[in-house]
Amino acid sequence: MTELQGSDDGDRHIAAVAAELEWLSTVIEARVRDFAASYPFGTLPPPPAVDPLSRIGEVIAGANLEEDGRVMLALALAPHLQPSLLDPFFVRNTVLDRPFTEFGGQIRAHGSAFLPTGETALFLIGGTDLAARTRAARLLDPQHMLRQMGIVSLDAPREGGPPIGGVLNVPREQVAYLATGQMSKPDYASDFPARRLTTDLSWDDLVLPPDVIDQIEHISGWLQHEHRILHDWGLKRSLAPGYRALFYGPPGTGKTLTAALLGQRAGLDVYRIDLSMVVSKYIGETEKNLAGVFDQAAHKNWILFFDEADALFGARSSGTSSNDRYANQEVAYLLQRIETCPSLVILATNLRGNIDDAFSRRFQSLVGFTKPDAAQRLRLWQGVVAGGLPVAGDVDLPTLAKNHELVGGAIVNVVRHASISALRRGRDDVSQADLIGGISSEMRKEGRTP
Ligand SMILES: Nc1ncnc2c1ncn2[C@@H]1O[C@H](COP(=O)(O)OP(=O)(O)OP(=O)(O)O)[C@@H](O)[C@H]1O
Ligand SMILES: [Mg+2]
Structure with a gap:
C-alpha cells in the first residue's frame, strides 16, 4: 500500500x-x-x-x-x-x-x-x-x-x-x-497521559513457568474469542464489560513485555498509562485527559496497561490531607473507569501484599510473575544471544545461568554492559569475562554482591 x-x-x-x-x-x-x-x-x-x-x-x-x-x-x-x-x-x-x-x-x-x-x-x-x-x-x-x-x-x-x-x-x-491519509498514533503528545507500548520480541521469546504461560494464553483467548462469547454465546447480558488482569511480581520478570506481546498477538495497540502524570495537582485537566484515553480505548479497542499500579491501591482508603483527598478522587475515578472499560485493562505492580480481597475480586486474572529458575535463565540468555550477538568461544551460558540468579531484565542489562566492554577493548565479539563483568555491574546496581 x-x-x-x-x-x-x-x-x-x-x-x-x-x-x-x-x-x-x-x-x-x-x-x-x-x-x-x-x-x-x-x-x-x-x-x-x-x-x-x-x-x-x-x-x-x-x-x-x-x-x-x-x-x-x-x-x-x-x-x-x-x-x-x-x-x-x-x-x-x-x-x-x-x-x-x-x-x-x-x-x-x-x-x-x-x-x-x-x-x-x-x-x-x-x-x-x-x-x-x-x-x-x-x-x-x-x-x-x-x-x-x-x-x-x-x-x-x-x-x-x-x-x-x-x-x-x-x-x-x-x-x-x-x-x-496516514493514521498517526498518539504516542507523542505531551498532554496525553499514555504512551504506546510495542516490542520487537515475539511470543516465543517469552520465558515463564508453564502455569503462568497458561494464564496468559487464557487472557489471549479472551481477546481472540470475546465477540463470540459475548454475542454468539449470549453472555453479554451477564458479564461486566471488558477484562481486567493484574500482573504482579518482582521488577524485570516480564510484566511489561507480556502486555506488549498480548497486543502484538491480537493485533491491538497497547497504551501504557503513566500514573505519575495522572495523580497530579491539575486534577480537572488530568481527569479530562484520562477520560480521553478511556474513550479512545473503548472506541479503538486499545489494551490499557497501568504500570506501577501500587499508587492506586495505596491511596485507596488512607489519607486525610486535602492532597490525599484529591488523589483519592482521582483514584476513585480511575477505578470506576477501569471497571467499566470495555477493553482489556492490565494493572502491573511489584507488590502483591497491598491488594485486598475486595480489590482482587474485580480482576478476571491475577498473574504472578516469578524470578526465573536456572533452566529458564538459560533460555533467557539464549534468547538474548540469538538476536545475532557475536560470542567468543569461551562463553558458557549454562554455567552463567546456573551460578547467577538474574531476572530477564537484568540479563538484558548484562549483555548490553558486556557488549560495550568488548567494543571498548576493540574486540568484535563478547567474551565470558565481559559477561561476568556485566554481571558484577548489575549486582552492584541492585546492591548485591556477585
Ligand atoms: N519472562 C521473560 N521472558 C523473556 N524476556 C524477559 C522476561 N522478563 C524480562 N525479560 C526481558 O527483560 C526486559 C524487561 O522486562 P519487563 O520490562 O517486561 O519487566 P517488568 O516485569 O515489567 O519489570 P518492572 O516491574 O520493573 O516494570 C524485557 O523487555 C525482556 O527483554
Ligand atoms: Mg514493567
Missing part, C-alpha cells in the same frame, strides 16, 4: 479537505450576510465534487453525508486547519454589544480562535428556522455515523447548558488522517 502512495496521492487528501473548507467559507459568508440583512436563508451554496479516493471522500461516502453533514464535518475541522475561516462569527451584535447568540461557539481560553459548537452547526445548516434546525439536530445525535465513527465529537456543554452548546471537535489523529 505504501508503494502506491506517492506524494501525488498524498496530496489528494489535503486537496479534498481544502475544497471542503473553501466551500464552508462560502457557506459561512452567505449565512452571516443573510442573517445580518435579515434575509430568509436560502439553500446552501453547492458543495464541490468530492474525490472519492481521498480520505474525506471515503468518510463522506461511508457516513452517507449530504450537504448538511459535510457542513458539520468541515466546521469541526476548521479550528484545526484554518481557524481564520471562522472569523466572520466574531461580528458583534451592535444593539446588545455582544456576540450573536445565534452563532453559538466558544472563544478559546488562550488566543482568540472561535470554537464552533453544535449551535454553530445548526445555525449554518438550519438558520433560525425551527423546522430546519430540528432536522439538522439529528446530525448531532450520538447515533449519527460521524459520531459513531469517532470522527466528530461533541464535548459536554459548559455549566449544564443544552447539549448543542458543546464544542464540536475532531480528534487530533483523525484530523491528521483526513488531511494526510
Whole structure:
C-alpha cells in the first residue's frame, strides 16, 4: 500500500479537505450576510465534487453525508486547519454589544480562535428556522455515523447548558488522517497521559513457568474469542464489560513485555498509562485527559496497561490531607473507569501484599510473575544471544545461568554492559569475562554482591 502512495496521492487528501473548507467559507459568508440583512436563508451554496479516493471522500461516502453533514464535518475541522475561516462569527451584535447568540461557539481560553459548537452547526445548516434546525439536530445525535465513527465529537456543554452548546471537535489523529491519509498514533503528545507500548520480541521469546504461560494464553483467548462469547454465546447480558488482569511480581520478570506481546498477538495497540502524570495537582485537566484515553480505548479497542499500579491501591482508603483527598478522587475515578472499560485493562505492580480481597475480586486474572529458575535463565540468555550477538568461544551460558540468579531484565542489562566492554577493548565479539563483568555491574546496581 505504501508503494502506491506517492506524494501525488498524498496530496489528494489535503486537496479534498481544502475544497471542503473553501466551500464552508462560502457557506459561512452567505449565512452571516443573510442573517445580518435579515434575509430568509436560502439553500446552501453547492458543495464541490468530492474525490472519492481521498480520505474525506471515503468518510463522506461511508457516513452517507449530504450537504448538511459535510457542513458539520468541515466546521469541526476548521479550528484545526484554518481557524481564520471562522472569523466572520466574531461580528458583534451592535444593539446588545455582544456576540450573536445565534452563532453559538466558544472563544478559546488562550488566543482568540472561535470554537464552533453544535449551535454553530445548526445555525449554518438550519438558520433560525425551527423546522430546519430540528432536522439538522439529528446530525448531532450520538447515533449519527460521524459520531459513531469517532470522527466528530461533541464535548459536554459548559455549566449544564443544552447539549448543542458543546464544542464540536475532531480528534487530533483523525484530523491528521483526513488531511494526510496516514493514521498517526498518539504516542507523542505531551498532554496525553499514555504512551504506546510495542516490542520487537515475539511470543516465543517469552520465558515463564508453564502455569503462568497458561494464564496468559487464557487472557489471549479472551481477546481472540470475546465477540463470540459475548454475542454468539449470549453472555453479554451477564458479564461486566471488558477484562481486567493484574500482573504482579518482582521488577524485570516480564510484566511489561507480556502486555506488549498480548497486543502484538491480537493485533491491538497497547497504551501504557503513566500514573505519575495522572495523580497530579491539575486534577480537572488530568481527569479530562484520562477520560480521553478511556474513550479512545473503548472506541479503538486499545489494551490499557497501568504500570506501577501500587499508587492506586495505596491511596485507596488512607489519607486525610486535602492532597490525599484529591488523589483519592482521582483514584476513585480511575477505578470506576477501569471497571467499566470495555477493553482489556492490565494493572502491573511489584507488590502483591497491598491488594485486598475486595480489590482482587474485580480482576478476571491475577498473574504472578516469578524470578526465573536456572533452566529458564538459560533460555533467557539464549534468547538474548540469538538476536545475532557475536560470542567468543569461551562463553558458557549454562554455567552463567546456573551460578547467577538474574531476572530477564537484568540479563538484558548484562549483555548490553558486556557488549560495550568488548567494543571498548576493540574486540568484535563478547567474551565470558565481559559477561561476568556485566554481571558484577548489575549486582552492584541492585546492591548485591556477585
Ligand atoms: N519472562 C521473560 N521472558 C523473556 N524476556 C524477559 C522476561 N522478563 C524480562 N525479560 C526481558 O527483560 C526486559 C524487561 O522486562 P519487563 O520490562 O517486561 O519487566 P517488568 O516485569 O515489567 O519489570 P518492572 O516491574 O520493573 O516494570 C524485557 O523487555 C525482556 O527483554
Ligand atoms: Mg514493567
